[in-house]
Amino acid sequence: MNYAMVARLVLKDWHLNRVTMAMLFVGGVVALGLIVRGGEIAGVMGLSFAFVVLILAGIMPPMWSIVQERKNKSLAFVMSLPISAFEYTLAKVVANTSMYVVVWLAIVASVLWMLAAGGYVGWVPLGVLVSLAPMAAFFLLVAVSLVSESEGWSILVMSACNVSYSFAWYLLIRQPQVRADATSGTAVWSALIVSIVAVELGVIVLSLVLTFYLQSRKTNFV
């Protein structure tokens, strides 16, 4: 395993995505600023905007660094470098995950801290559940874009995930117990919340395992 080469490819993707990352950073700051400003409308707008930033952070780096690299015919250039297929896959997963996790952690940690500090600690389990959904979608998108190398399939997965959020939140918030727990003033990790969080983590792990497994079976890289 050539870790130095993997590190160079990771840094290369960070460099190529620097504008995207800067935009996401600004978006995150604006979202958190709205929440800090206080007030119901600004708070809801801030939370919604923070969620939008999480979704965008899960879409833009994979689309730019994986799908567009293939579409712009730069993949052959990367694969002509002294790397194996596994090292390429590892570099892409590490680069995209690191870019996503930086944004995700900054926003989610800040929002959860603000919820807890603002006396909304009951919303924290729901906040964790909601914030893990775009992360699961991100890993799914990384898997599909790496394995299929198809812009069409990637857009389909991305769209399906985005559409499903509203539906999932609607079903979740209709549960009387979920609403009651959220407004209870203490963090209640109900069986339903834990089960959904487990499913989200399962999607993340499965996506990663399938990414490496299917990439190892691939016989055409450009």
Place this chain on the structure above:
Amino acid sequence: MNGVAAHLRGVGKDYRYFSLDDIHLDIPEGHIVGFIGPNGAGKSTTIRILMGLVHQDRGEVSVLGHRMPVGQAAAKRDIGFASEDMRLYESETLDWHLRFIRSIYEAWDEDYARTLVKRFDLKPQQRMKGLSHGQRTKAMLLLVLARRPRLLLLDEPTTGLDPVARHEVLRELTDLLTHEGRSVLFSSHNTQDVEQISDQITFIDRGRIVESRDKETFLERWRRVRVEVPSGVRLPALAGVVELRQDGHLAVATTNAYAAELPHVYEAVGARVHSVERMTLEEIFVASVQHSREGARA
């Protein structure tokens, strides 16, 4: 320089509408091998198999002593690969690409890189997005050549280049061989380019190697013989004559095994040999491919 930089033995790859079949190919050290074939003949697939980017379904591939595709990471340290349909990062400058590649290859030759920047008339601060096709190709070749690879795999690098750019690129490739032990596989459907720089030539058509030998042998063995055939005279079928066309009293025999005796054989049966013509590589290629296709149909 008697070694072999790369070889393929019985290599095959199956796609839904195309198969590469039973490919045997040697790239001797210190030689430029011209790889000629029509569009869709299998040139790119063969080169990508050599790079480990496409995995063969059968057969054995060895590049610089590494078995492919498992040894691709080590082999690619000493391979320079450029393809007509390969692109650099459009948002980045040539300078960024130079620094990126320099950080990877220990053998990077900074002086040679600077020389090539000037010789190719490139601007390091210019983004790839603003470059013409010719400039992009030269930038790609610069990144490949300055790392001083032992083996160069070039997939149609001169396609779409203007005559001046083509000349510059071909001159660099020829100069490259002044460095002992460097080998080149150069694919093209432009036979002029291949004829100009190659010393070994391989024809590929419909996924199969049609012919493979050194350039001089190709040019020596292929001849077109124009013959006047009087009434009542019938030209004999000779081994090595791949095509015999007759229109009235004039016949044209194309042979891939020319020997000085051939005109005498025709004259011995009463025919009159008008001329024995050398063929260009393009004519040889077309005749060879047609002969191979007729053989496949028969």
